[in-house]
Amino acid sequence: MVVNNVSGDVSGAAVEMRDAFGATLVELGRQYPQMITLDADLHTSSKATMFKRAYPDRFVQVGIAEQNLFGISAGLALSGFMPFPSTFAVFATRRALDQIAISICFPNLNVKIPGSYVGLPTSRAGASHNCIEDIAVMRALPNMRVADPADGADLRAIMRAAAAVQGPVYFRIARMAMPPIFGADHTFEWGKGVLLREGRDVTLFGTGIMTTFCLKAADLLASDGVSAEVVHLGSIKPIDRELIAASAARTGCAVTAENATINGGFGAAVLEVLGEECPVPLQRIGVRDRWVDSGGIKELFTHHGMQPEDIAVAAKIAMQDKRRRKQ
Amino acid sequence: MHLLPEKLCELDEMAYQIRRLSLEMITYGKWGHIGGAFSMAEFLSVLYFQVMSVKPDKPQWDDRDRLVLSKAHGSPALYAVLALRGFYPIEQVYSYCELGGFEGHTDMARTPGLESSGGPLGMGLSVAVGMALAMRFKENARGRVFCILGDGESNEGNVWEAAMSAAHYHLDNLIAIVDYNKVMAKGFVWDEMAIEPFADKWRAFGWDVIEVDGHDIPALVDAFHRARWVMPRGKPIVVIAHTVKGKGVEMAEFNYKWHTHAPDAATADAMLRELARNYQRPELGYSKFGAEEVKEEFYGGE
Numbered sequence: 001m002v003v004n005n006v007s008g009d010v011s012g013a014a015v016e017m018r019d020a021f022g023a024t025l026v027e028l029g030r031q032y033p034q035m036i037t038l039d040a041d042l043h044t045s046s047k048a049t050m051f052k053r054a055y056p057d058r059f060v061q062v063g064i065a066e067q068n069l070f071g072i073s074a075g076l077a078l079s080g081f082m083p084f085p086s087t088f089a090v091f092a093t094r095r096a097l098d099q100i101a102i103s104i105c106f107p108n109l110n111v112k113i114p115g116s117y118v119g120l121p122t123s124r125a126g127a128s129h130n131c132i133e134d135i136a137v138m139r140a141l142p143n144m145r146v147a148d149p150a151d152g153a154d155l156r157a158i159m160r161a162a163a164a165v166q167g168p169v170y171f172r173i174a175r176m177a178m179p180p181i182f183g184a185d186h187t188f189e190w191g192k193g194v195l196l197r198e199g200r201d202v203t204l205f206g207t208g209i210m211t212t213f214c215l216k217a218a219d220l221l222a223s224d225g226v227s228a229e230v231v232h233l234g235s236i237k238p239i240d241r242e243l244i245a246a247s248a249a250r251t252g253c254a255v256t257a258e259n260a261t262i263n264g265g266f267g268a269a270v271l272e273v274l275g276e277e278c279p280v281p282l283q284r285i286g287v288r289d290r291w292v293d294s295g296g297i298k299e300l301f302t303h304h305g306m307q308p309e310d311i312a313v314a315a316k317i318a319m320q321d322k323r324r325r326k327q
Numbered sequence: 328m329h330l331l332p333e334k335l336c337e338l339d340e341m342a343y344q345i346r347r348l349s350l351e352m353i354t355y356g357k358w359g360h361i362g363g364a365f366s367m368a369e370f371l372s373v374l375y376f377q378v379m380s381v382k383p384d385k386p387q388w389d390d391r392d393r394l395v396l397s398k399a400h401g402s403p404a405l406y407a408v409l410a411l412r413g414f415y416p417i418e419q420v421y422s423y424c425e426l427g428g429f430e431g432h433t434d435m436a437r438t439p440g441l442e443s444s445g446g447p448l449g450m451g452l453s454v455a456v457g458m459a460l461a462m463r464f465k466e467n468a469r470g471r472v473f474c475i476l477g478d479g480e481s482n483e484g485n486v487w488e489a490a491m492s493a494a495h496y497h498l499d500n501l502i503a504i505v506d507y508n509k510v511m512a513k514g515f516v517w518d519e520m521a522i523e524p525f526a527d528k529w530r531a532f533g534w535d536v537i538e539v540d541g542h543d544i545p546a547l548v549d550a551f552h553r554a555r556w557v558m559p560r561g562k563p564i565v566v567i568a569h570t571v572k573g574k575g576v577e578m579a580e581f582n583y584k585w586h587t588h589a590p591d592a593a594t595a596d597a598m599l600r601e602l603a604r605n606y607q608r609p610e611l612g613y614s615k616f617g618a619e620e621v622k623e624e625f626y627g628g629e
Contacts (some may be wrong), residue, residue, distance in 0.1 A: 020569065036464075058464075060460065062488075062492055063491070063492070063495075065492065067449075067450070067453065067484070067485040067488055068453045068456070068485060068488035068489050068491075068492055071450055071451075071452070071453020071454050071456070071457065071485065071489060072453050072454070072456050072457035072460065072489075072492065073457060074443070074453070074454045075395075075443075075454040075456060075457015075458040075459075075461065076457040076458075076460060076461050077457075077459070078393075078442065078443060078454070078457070078458060078461075079458050079461030079462070079464075079465070080461070081456070081461060081464070082387075085458075097446050098450065099485070100451055102445065102446055102447055102450065103443070103444070103445070103450050103453070106434070106436070107435050107436060107443070107444040108436070119328065130623060195603055210599070217433035260453070276386050290466070307465055
């Protein structure tokens with residue numbers, strides 16, 4: 001089923017993901033009086049500053065102290081509040097992993113964790129700031145939900161869905177302007193993917209900003225006579241096992257694409273489902289067990305083999321594997 | 328601070344029972360930290376039976392005082408005092424370290440009256456800061472958050488991040504208690520990683536400091552009275568409780584070899600009798616003789 005509010009067209013005016021983040025924080029702040037946004041000296045970068053301006057009394061600055069950021073959030077959640085501790089993804093999931101795991105996830109506290117500046121596009125900051133292992137790490141934590149939005153509307157829907165459930169959520173925000181895939185009425189459901197484009201020959205499973213790259217790859221493949229199905233899986237944990245297995249069964253081979261390391265991340269999550277439910281040839285696009293150095297955004301995506309052209313090549317390799325196995 | 332003799336007797340009895348139950352559950356559970364549970368007995372007794380405002384029949388009562396056990400390996404002493412205070416039947420503490428029972432380190436989902444979950448050191452004071460901020464958001468001026476830290480635990484950087492923020496937010500509704508028992512898991516604090524000048528460190532971080540003999544019940548009553556009602560002036564307060572690790576049983580006193588160590592039934596029996604003699608109580612030994620033998624042995628060393 002193709003959702004009717006999806007155009008699959010990525011030619012619209014791009015929206016900065018972090019602007020959508022800031023605007024949605026403000027929207028949720030209006031809806032949830034118990035919501036508190038916390039920051040560790042990065043609010044003008046993450047755009048949490050928009051919440052600070054709207055609700056200065058519900059904004060807590062903790063300085064450059066991420067372990068404390070998540071501990072304080074746990075204490076607020078234990079007192080009935082819904083904290084959004086906001087910082088760069090690297091500082092959340094690397095520096096404060098123990099606090100997230102034991103102070104927040106273990107007691108299943110109602111803390112919503114935005115990870116800003118994920119993956120490759122981080123304004124030339126280099127390996128220390130390019131967060132590539134957060135999907136793998138966060139999805140390994142019991143109780144944690146994990147999501148990676150494709151565009152501004154998807155991010156807004158994910159944040160609404162995060163606030164609507166009880167328990168910890170980790171969601172990613174790339175520092176990138178993304179063309180709209182989804183309409184303003186887009187909704188998000190935990191554990192549900194979206195079939196963006198139907199196809200016969202190969203499935204492209206995308207998450208986060210890579211879903212747009214998958215749509216572009218499908219266009220490239222179409223010009224070569226290949227019919228590619230495109231599935232967006234914004235909800236990485238829980239993941240839509242049914243949709244993954246059904247699509248792979250139809251097309252017989254697949255490619256995953258993520259703005260992160262392929263080790264233990266999104267591609268691995270899809271691979272787990274396919275291995276258990278419907279083993280088909282699979283190629284994974286993402287960072288291949290290496291650090292992401294400084295560089296221009298386009299340059300980095302090319303360097304790491306993560307451009308739409310790379311996805312198209314991977315699709316053809318997967319299709320070759322499929323043919324070879326049939327012989 | 329005025330303290331009736333009967334109240335003093337009750338607090339003393341509760342400190343004895345905290346030690347007794349801690350040793351029982353560590354022996355029966357075949358795992359645990361005797362030293363760090365024993366050193367907290369007096370101040371836990373004073374907190375739960377004299378200082379803190381809690382309702383055992385309504386553990387989620389919104390205006391209650393809160394206590395975060397940051398040194399969560401001291402859990403047996405907390406499980407004991409919560410049972411004695413009436414949060415659950417005393418027999419329930421024997422589920423300690425059983426599959427599905429009370430956790431080795433604190434799990435608030437398993438134990439009524441627990442305000443947080445923990446285990447890794449250094450994290451609890453941040454959680455307490457969050458709770459103290461929450462009281463401010465809710466305009467609850469009477470409530471207090473207590474947080475118990477270990478001395479060795481203050482090697483952790485997170486403690487000082489939390490300390491800095493508590494002073495920044497003027498959280499005089501936050502009272503930290505350091506169980507300064509001088510002994511860590513594998514050695515002495517001064518030798519493993521020195522923390523002195525300790526009181527000066529807290530003062531430098533913007534806290535008011537009270538130092539007290541952590542086994543002197545009238546002194547503790549006085550210290551908490553001052554911390555709660557007399558001293559608040561826009562600064563968080565730390566009560567540095569000078570204690571003896573393993574206090575109450577000679578073999579475990581001031582001895583890091585009893586940091587993590589479950590005694591066998593015969594040793595526990597002798598320890599409990601010694602404890603009873605020290606408290607001039609009827610000589611009561613180990614109550615679960617034989618029962619623990621059927622359990623799987625999974626930890627034998629220190």
